[in-house]
Amino acid sequence: MCQCGLFLLREGNFKYVSFFESLVNPFPSGEPRTPPRGLLPFLLHYSKPVLPWLTVLALITALVSVVELVVLSYVGSIVDWLADTDREVLFAEHGRALIGMALLVVVGFPLLVLAQSLFTHQTIFGNYPMIARWLAHRYILGQSLNFFQDEFAGRVSQKVMQTALAIRETVLKIVDLFVYVLVYFLGALFLMGSADPWLMLPLGIWLGIYLAIGFIFVPRLRLISMAQADARAQMTGRIVDSYTNIQTIKLFAHTMREQEYARGAMTGFMDTVYRQMRLVTVLTVALQTSNALLLASVAGIGIFAWQQGAISLGAIAVAIALVLRIRSMSDWILWEVAGLFENIGTVQDGINTIAQPPTVKDKPDAKELVVSTGDIRFEQVRFGYGKEPPVVDGLDLHIRPGEKIGLVGRSGAGKSTLINLLLRFYDVEGGRVLIDGQNIAEVTQESLRRQISMVTQDTSLLHRSIRDNIRYGRPDAPEEEIVRAARRAHADEFIRELEDQKGRVGYDAHAGERGVKLSGGQRQRVAIARVILKDAPILILDEATSALDSEVEAAIQEQLYTLMEGKTVIAIAHRLSTIAMLDRLVVIDEGRVVESGTHAELLEQDGLYAALWQRQSGGFLGLEPQEAVG
Incomplete structure (x- = not known):
């Protein structure tokens, strides 16, 4: 190992290395923008x-290739000196040149390689892909809800990870290839031409053949690589989907079915691998054949020219050394080019996922939502997920400050769509939604959702501690308020008895992916504790107690009534008995409000609500009359 390498390995000298590591911030600030396509x-x-340091790296790489050429040129000179100079006067005549060459080889070249390695491995190698991961992850977190509904979570994460690495590899390969190779080949042509112009001929012909091989094979490899990147992401997505839904798979005894589902994606991936390797075999044979012809032709021309007295032994040595170096480089170059286009294919595949613009965007002048009373208005709202007929069509609804309403209707009537529009998971296609007179399309999404708490039927927890899950409602909440919220949600007792596989207990225990380590009722109570802690002025309950047993539900209902005090509340429940005591019930059918009033008033009207009340069987809605009778 060279002295500079030993110096860096000594205790206390890592600070010099860390200096290069700190030249680039892997977590750049600023709002992430939609990437160009x-x-x-x-x-x-x-x-x-990293552009400034890529420029520095390119200059150092050019110097490294120049030094290599200079060393090869000196090798030819040394051969000529040894052939033409007497042993007694060799050092007298050429000593300074030999010492200069020795210093260049022993000191100059290692220092250049050290600088190249420091900028490559310390400044760029780790920081560069992390910049891409960080920016892409932040951008995708801001994507609209429908983006995640249309994609596998595993597939998206795979695209982020592999695209970040492919960006680094693409740019570094471009620097290596177009700087190092350009300088080296131009230098090789110059050295051969200065020895004998005829030596340039086989190198020129070889270069033409080499470029032809590249033009024939590399685009094909790029297309296969794009297909392979997509197939790899599809395979990963299917596998992650199986692991995420393992309980459902076990429940329905579909292990073999899932194996076949994953195998289909794996077979598709292997198809791209086989196609790629077939091209690689033909490419390798073509490359090695052209290399063999280059070596034979340069050696033949060199020997013939030496016989004619046209060139020296040193020139032949330099020419053959260059050809041998080019032979080894050519294999590396073509694989680097193939790798370059493989990474380009991966990047282009990543562009299709990462560079999608969000469907719901904040306006440039969007303001923070300020909620003083919690007055909500839906005015002539129209929305259909981009399809006809719309799910909600011309809907008008006014929810007064502090009013508690229940949304009632058959499945597909538009209840959940209204909630999604209020949360601005989607933008309305017509009309507007107002909170305290402020159009929610003109405020920031984050400020809107900070003012709304929601408990859903299908509660999903983060794979973090129970404490962190509850604190998600208010990240700055002190420990005592977290515990108080858990007690109000009747969760404290079971939380203190939890222990995960790593021995963490109570509030430190982790919930597992999507909260899989907890029962449905336990997850629901943790979610309610989170909402209690958030204490937002607008509260949405979507089947909030559906996963609870009757005893716990009755206890939590009391806490929910307490939680509702002073808030504007929208509740959805299939069991009408759970919302019958609210201030007003709003009946929605075919995307419009068709009835509105208290439970007693709606029964007196003998309309749709009364029919639903009569048909309700087992606590669920949506049955047609003949189904209810049957």
Whole structure:
């Protein structure tokens, strides 16, 4: 190992290395922007923080290739000196040149390699892909809800991870190939031409053949690589989907079915691998054949020229050394080019996922939502998820400050759609939604959702501690308020008895992915504790107690009534008995409000609500009359 390498390994000298590591911030600040969809603009989008150091690296790489050529040229000179100079006067005549060459080889070249390695491995290698991961992850977190509904979570995460690495590999390979190779080949042509112009001929012909091989094979490899990147993400997505829903798979005894489901994606991936390897075999044979022809032709021309007295032995030595170096480089170059286009394929595949613009965006002048009373208005709202007929069509609804209403209607009537529009998971296609007179389309999404608490039927917890899950409602909440919220949700007792597989107990125990380590009722109580802690002025309850047993439900209902005090509340429940005591019930049918009033008033009207009340069987809605009778 060289002295500079030993110096860096000594205790206390890592600070010099850490200096290069700190030249780039892997977590750049600023709001993430929608990445451009063009390849070069997309690469530039994630490369800006490292561009100065990529430029430095390119200059050092050019110097490294120049030094290699200078060393090879000196090798030819040494051969000529040894052939033409007497042993007694060799050092007298050429000593300074030999010492200079020795210093260049022993000191100059290692220092250049050290600088190249420090900028490559310390400044760029780790920081560069992390910049892409960080920016892409932050951007995707801001994507609209429908983006995640249309994609596998595993597939999206795979695209983020592999695209970040592919960006780094693409740019570094471009620097290596177009700087190192350009300088090296131009230098090789110059050295051969200065020895004998005829030596340039086989190198020129070989270069033409080499470029032809590249033009034939590399685009095909790029297309296969794009297909392979997509197939890999599809395979990962299916596998992650199986693991995420393992309880359902076990419940329905579909292990073999899931194996076949994953195998289908794996077979598709292997198809791209086989296609790629077939091209690689033909490419390797073509490359090695052209390399063999280059070596034979340069050696033949060199020997013939030496016989004619046209060139020296040193020139032949340099030419053959260059050819041997080019032979080894050519294999590396073509694989680097193939790898470059493989990474380009991966980047382009990632662009299709990462560079999608959000469907719901904050306006440039969006303000913070300020909720003083909690007055909510839906005015002539129309929405249909981009399809016809719309799910909600011309709906008008006014929820007064502090009013507690229940949304009632058959499945598909538009109840959940209204909630999604209020939370601005989607933008209305017509009309507007107002909170305290402020159009929610003109305020920031985060400020809107900070003012709304929601408990859903299908509660999903983060794979973090129970404390962190509850604190998600208010991140700055002290410990005593977290415990108080858990007690109010009747969760404290079971939380204190929890222990996970790593021995963490109570509030430190982890909930498992999506809260799988807890029962449905336990997850629901943790979610209610989270909402209690958040204490937002608008409260949405979507089957909030459906996963609870009767005794716990009765206890929590009391806490929910307490929680509702002073808040505007929208509740959805299939069991009408759970919302019958609210201030007003709003009946929705075919995307419109068809009835509104108290439970008693609606029964007196003998309309749709009364029919639903009569038909209710087992606590659920949506049955047609003949189904209810049957």
